[in-house]
Amino acid sequence: MAAVFRVTRNALLKRKNNIDTACGLSRSMASKTPVGFIGLGNMGSPMAKNLLKNGYPIIATDLFPESCKELQDIGAQVVDSPGEVAERADRIITMLPSTPNVLEVYTGPNGILKKVKKGTLLIDSSTIDPAVSKEMAVAAEKMGAVFMDAPVTGGVGAASLAKLSFMVGGVEEEYQAAQELLTCMGANVVYCGQVGTGQAAKICNNMLLAIGMIGTAETMNLGIRLGLDPKLLTKILNMSSGRCWSSDTLQSCPRCHGGGSFSQQLPGWLWDHSDGKGSWSGSEHCHQHEDTHPSGFPRPPDLPSYVLPWLR
Numbered sequence: 066m067a068a069v070f071r072v073t074r075n076a077l078l079k080r081k082n083n084i085d086t087a088c089g090l091s092r093s094m095a096s097k098t099p100v101g102f103i104g105l106g107n108m109g110s111p112m113a114k115n116l117l118k119n120g121y122p123i124i125a126t127d128l129f130p131e132s133c134k135e136l137q138d139i140g141a142q143v144v145d146s147p148g149e150v151a152e153r154a155d156r157i158i159t160m161l162p163s164t165p166n167v168l169e170v171y172t173g174p175n176g177i178l179k180k181v182k183k184g185t186l187l188i189d190s191s192t193i194d195p196a197v198s199k200e201m202a203v204a205a206e207k208m209g210a211v212f213m214d215a216p217v218t219g220g221v222g223a224a225s226l227a228k229l230s231f232m233v234g235g236v237e238e239e240y241q242a243a244q245e246l247l248t249c250m251g252a253n254v255v256y257c258g259q260v261g262t263g264q265a266a267k268i269c270n271n272m273l274l275a276i277g278m279i280g281t282a283e284t285m286n287l288g289i290r291l292g293l294d295p296k297l298l299t300k301i302l303n304m305s306s307g308r309c310w311s312s313d314t315l316q317s318c319p320r321c322h323g324g325g326s327f328s329q330q331l332p333g334w335l336w337d338h339s340d341g342k343g344s345w346s347g348s349e350h351c352h353q354h355e356d357t358h359p360s361g362f363p364r365p366p367d368l369p370s371y372v373l374p375w376l377r
Contacts, residue, residue, distance in 0.1 A: 099124050100246060101154035103147050103170055105132040108217070109160035111224040112190070112250045117141060119249040124154050146175035155182055156246065161191040171201050183209030188243050190231070192216045195261035195268070198234065202260040211239050214260055215247060216267035228252040234263035277311040
């Protein structure tokens with residue numbers, strides 16, 4: 066009797082495992098339906114690549130067709146307009162430079178909302194005005210779609226390594242569906258609240274980052290004026306309590322470690338790379354690269370502050 070029970074129990078367990086496996090495969094296949102991606106710039110392109118690496122078919126477009134070629138070469142389907150993306154995908158991510166670009170992509174003549182299907186999930190990872198995110202959410206809801214704002218932080222390096230941080234605002238019931246995609250591109254995905262709160266969190270982060278940038282620039286200025294080698298000062302700062310992202314990653318002093326990403330991302334503010342050698346620019350107080358500190362680092366403007374000339 067015990068032997069019969071064991072055989073019956075094993076058969077039932079085997080059947081259950083087969084059903085669970087089939088259901089799992091079904092769910093996996095369902096989750097790999099095409100994802101639309103609009104905006105293939107420095108951030109968007111590696112983000113879309115990471116979705117491809119995770120098995121999601123990508124339907125993509127960009128204002129500049131040449132931006133699509135690399136993604137197309139590794140398997141993405143490229144179409145001509147955001148509207149075409151909306152016709153073919155019910156999950157769409159946008160990564161765009163500014164508020165006007167977002168408005169055009171969503172509400173323009175060939176925009177997403179002209180062709181969007183009911184039930185489509187729209188995730189905007191651009192950094193824009195929170196009020197515009199709320200407007201887009203209202204417009205999407207009228208079309209039966211769901212809009213969420215999910216701006217990112219981390220920069221191009223984190224985008225390439227799928228280590229971005231996403232700050233998500235939108236209907237909480239849709240957060241899990243968004244999270245499924247965002248975790249393929251980021252190490253941190255945080256739900257912030259209703260639409261617009263993701264953008265609010267990003268703006269607060271950017272404000273603190275800007276303060277750190279200014280503080281780092283002023284610190285380097287002071288150190289150089291007091292005779293410190295900027296590379297040595299940077300080393301000391303980054304082993305001390307003053308260390309911050311602006312000093313160790315987004316270093317504003319191009320000669321400190323071969324040129325920081327700060328100088329590459331913000332030409333014409335504190336540092337200008339346009340001549341290929343480096344010159345302080347932005348006001349009448351600029352000094353060309355010939356006028357250098359003994360360390361080889363150009364002397365700062367003839368002012369006690371880096372920042373004041375640009376605030377005038």
